[in-house]
Amino acid sequence: MTKLHWIKLIVLIAVPALGALYAYQFTGQAREIIEPFKPFRVLLGPVKASQEGLREAPIPGAIELRSPVTLVNFWATWCPPCVEEFPAMLELQRRLGDKGLEVVFVSVDENWADVGAFFEKHGLQVDSSRLYWDPDRSLTESWGSEKYPESYVVRRDGWAVEKIIGLQQWTRPAVLEYFENLTVKFADLGLDAKGQKQ
Numbered sequence: 001m002t003k004l005h006w007i008k009l010i011v012l013i014a015v016p017a018l019g020a021l022y023a024y025q026f027t028g029q030a031r032e033i034i035e036p037f038k039p040f041r042v043l044l045g046p047v048k049a050s051q052e053g054l055r056e057a058p059i060p061g062a063i064e065l066r067s068p069v070t071l072v073n074f075w076a077t078w079c080p081p082c083v084e085e086f087p088a089m090l091e092l093q094r095r096l097g098d099k100g101l102e103v104v105f106v107s108v109d110e111n112w113a114d115v116g117a118f119f120e121k122h123g124l125q126v127d128s129s130r131l132y133w134d135p136d137r138s139l140t141e142s143w144g145s146e147k148y149p150e151s152y153v154v155r156r157d158g159w160a161v162e163k164i165i166g167l168q169q170w171t172r173p174a175v176l177e178y179f180e181n182l183t184v185k186f187a188d189l190g191l192d193a194k195g196q197k198q
Contacts, residue, residue, distance in 0.1 A: 039161050042072075042154055043142045047106060048133035054116035058133050065156050067102040068186040069179065072160075073151045074140050076108045077118040081167035082149040086124065088170040093130075095176060100183030106132040108140055108148065155186050 045062030063072065073089060075082035086105075093103040105126065107115045112133055119126065134140050143152060143160070153162040169175065 037163050039159050041158050042152070042160050043139065044158070045139065047139045048112075048135070050128045050131040050133070052128060054119055054131075058112055061132070063104055063106070063132060064129070065154060065158060067183075068100040068156050068189065069102070069182045070154045070156070071101065071103045071151055071179075072106060072143075072154055073103065073149055074106050074108060074134075074143070074145045075149045077114050078109070079148045083118075083122075085149060085167050085170065086122075088168075090124065090126065092170040092176070092179070095171070096179055096183065099180055100187060101179050102130065104130045104132060106134050106139065108134055108137050110135050153182065155189055157189050 042063075044065070046060060047062060048058035049061030049063075050056070051059045063070070071089075071092070075086070077083065089103050089105075093101070109115050112135075115131075115133065118124075144163075147165065149167065151164040151168070152160045153164070154160045
């Protein structure tokens with residue numbers, strides 16, 4: 001067979017095969033399934049919470065849901081996207097903390113000293129009540145997190161209503177508006193008639 005015959009044979013086989021692949025992909029036959037996020041009641045512990053910022057050894061403690069909306073961020077010092085978005089998350093807390101949003105950070109680093117060194121290196125200030133440590137990743141895995149950073153929007157009544165995967169621009173106007181609207185929407189959720197947390 002000549003070279004021209006080979007080309008014709010390949011075209012005769014390849015064109016129908018590509019057509020079948022196209023039909024498979026765009027006629028609903030593809031098997032890829034995209035599942036929407038399913039809200040779940042979160043497990044709040046066990047994790048380690050920092051006692052006196054980064055100066056003291058961590059102590060056992062569970063995440064507290066004090067605000068209408070808590071953004072729980074699973075991160076690590078060795079994760080470049082986590083490091084990149086950290087300052088913006090702190091700015092999000094600064095802008096909306098008084099309006100009912102609290103951002104908490106759960107480190108999955110194996111060594112707490114790495115967390116302390118990270119904050120010192122970057123000159124970051126985080127309230128110790130918002131720093132947690134999950135070195136064995138038991139909490140992280142119970143929430144279904146596998147990649148970092150991953151953040152969850154959690155209502156005061158303990159329900160995670162959204163999962164946000166990967167690096168985000170947390171101070172974009174649309175993001176600020178979204179969280180501000182959520183704090184209004186969930187302001188009274190999880191409170192009794194006297195305004196006390198249930």
